[in-house]
Amino acid sequence: MTMQGRKTTKFLLAAVLPLALAACVETDGSKSGPAMDASETNAVIGMLGVGCKNRVSQQFSVPNSDITVRPGATLQQGINSGSMSAADLRRSGASFDWEVAGRGARGYCNVDGTGRVTEFQQW
Incomplete structure (x- = not known):
């Protein structure tokens, strides 16, 4: 497999994994109280955060393991x-704060409800 092929595979996995998790959250269409609500919310946050993480990875050409993405303070x-x-x-x-380990690069990233980056800023 070429280096480009490996990168594409990683990006596809990073994009698909949270969606698969979100699909597994509701199995029968019913919710079972606050635990289900928290699980669903966390799954959506994970899905949205992938868009930001992918944008950081593209910007700095670093592996995903070097990138930390956290929900912004208000979120x-x-x-x-x-x-x-x-x-x-x-x-x-949602809005996320991001940081690249070992580079001193950090900033924030806003995404729409599908995970598409709408704003990307470096501090």
Whole structure:
């Protein structure tokens, strides 16, 4: 396999894995209380974060293992308080802080509800 083929495979896996996880969250169409809500919200956050992580990887040509992507402060507060749901995230998107290990590069990334990057800034 060529180097380009390996990169493509990694990006495809990074894009598909959170979607597969999100598909597994609801198995029978019903929800089972707060635990299911939290699981679904975390799955959507993971899916949206992949878009940001892929953008950082493209920008800096580094492996995904060197990139840390975390929910932004406002998003994290909404998650912690329970005021941010998976439906809210799908409707509004999310903001993430990112950092590249060993490069001193960091910034933030906004994505829409499908994970498409709408804003990318480096500090």
